[in-house]
Amino acid sequence: MKTTLKFKHKKVLVLGLAKSGVSAASLLHKLEAFVTVNDRKPFSENPEAQGLLQQGIKVICGSHPIELLDEGFDYIVKNPGIPYDNPLVSGAVKKGIPVLTEVELAYLVSEAPFIGITGTNGKTTTTTLVYEMLDKGGKHPLIAGNIGTVASEVAQTASEENNVVIELSSFQLMGIDTFRPKISIFINLYEAHLDYHGSIDEYAKAKANITANQTEDDYLIINADQPELDQLLHFSKARKIYFSTKNHLEQGASIKDGHIFFNNEKIIDISQIALPGKHNLENILCAVIASKVSGIGNGAIQEVLKTFTGVKHRTQFVRTLNGRSFYNDSKATNVLAAKSALEAFEQPTILLAGGLDRGGSFDELIPYMTNIKALITFGETAPKFIETAAKAGIQTVKHVDNVEAAVPAAYEASEQGDVILLSPACASWDQYRTFEVRGDIFIEEVHKLK
Structure with a gap:
């Protein structure tokens, strides 16, 4: 772990706990900062806060008192999920107090270079593919962030031989200062998280921070099929490498004659790739570029692409039973993600969909x-899905109580050669705590089928 004096004897407020907050507070304590932790959950119900108190860290629980800003903090490190209109955060911004996220701390102490991945869709799959390719190629990668161990924990044990591969949300990227990935990947940009950012422009600006500190010695991987990304990232000093699923590129990664190419070098026949779905080709092209510029050979890349079938809950193959193939895409919590899943299959499909009603319609599907x-539908949006199915001319529609009931109903409606796909197009919170819980229940019910 590199040492940094940036926080030594500085007053730092860690706002919000969860995994990243606990890790950030502990690391700052090691770096000799004067740390105060503030979390909304009451102390008596907060084992994380109790553990930090035992380390000698000041803990304030139960609310976010605005009076904390009178204590003269030098920095605030906030949980990415806490919005900037939170009074403590907006008050800190007005006072000129830097507001960081835990990713910045991780970068400051890491001896290993970072490979950062952002975008609206495909971040987790791309991150996992890059990690698997580097691992297969002997580069000793470490995976961090939303799909791995908290970044500031990983960074403390990383050495120069490692690469930290990290998925980065817009929320995290708003809270960086010096963070500079050796390789940054910007997969795509679509309208999302407007409730947090307020506008697509603010959302895009936050994402663009991934390359804010890169230099000519670094790489920026960009989607050539979205020219607006080039405009958004025009300021970047990094070496830009493009990918396209639509046009063949002489330089960069693209598709030609059923093969993936990098700089006109044939990498693999698409028919040999195990990961289903046209939308995953973007993720694959990104991972190929990142791996090639990291010095990974084609053999390792090919081996991963021939065996990797997907990340859990993201068009994840579950099993084949009596000629039916089951896929878990519980992560499809919006219409855009569900579109991608539906495009992935040419076979007759039984769709399981429904969930939290956020007020929109599903006619875009x-x-x-x-x-x-x-269509087997459940949850608050079931009536809307029934209306959409009627407009789409789908003859067989069944309304069931939940995912547990949806799986046997879908199997009953299917026949040999069909795909049975959970792709809800909705958040899970009306019935399930997280999309992961919903997906795990789907997998469990699929394995119960005889």
């Missing part, structure tokens, strides 16, 4: 429902 032979 209709052009992508041509292969849907039956």
